[in-house]
Amino acid sequence: QVQLVESGGGLVQPGGSLRLSCAASGFTFSTYSMYWVRQAPGKGLEWVSIINPAGVTRYADSVKGRFTISRDNAEKTVWLQMSSLNPEDTAVYYCNAQILRRNYWGQGTQVTVSS
Secondary structure, three states, X not given: OOEEEEEOOXXXXXXXXXXXXXXXXXXXXXXXXXEEEEEOOOOOXXXXXXXOOOOOEEEOOOOOOOEEEEEEOOOOEEEXXXXXXXXXXXXXXXXXXXXXOEEEEOOOEEEEEOO
C-alpha cells in the first residue's frame, strides 16, 4: 500500500536550516507530483511546495526563496530544504501525494523555530 514517511524535523533557532525527507513506497513514485503541506498550531493546512515528475517546482509566497523542494525518483524520496527559518515556519510538515483522486499523507514531522 501507499506509504509516506517523513523525517528530519526538530528544534532550530531563527535563521537556521533544516532538511526534511519523505520516503515513498507502494506506488509508481516517478509518475506523480509530490507536495509538502504544513499545519501551524491552531491553524489549517497550508500548501508549501510541489514538485512534478519532471522536477518542475512551485512554492507558496511565504516560503519562496527560502525553501527548496527536490526529488530522486530512483530513491523514491522527496526533500524540503528549509533555510532562513523564522518562528512563523513552526508547524507539522506533511508529505502528500494525490493518487487516483485519493490523498495520501505521511505521519508528519514537527518543525519548531525558536530561540
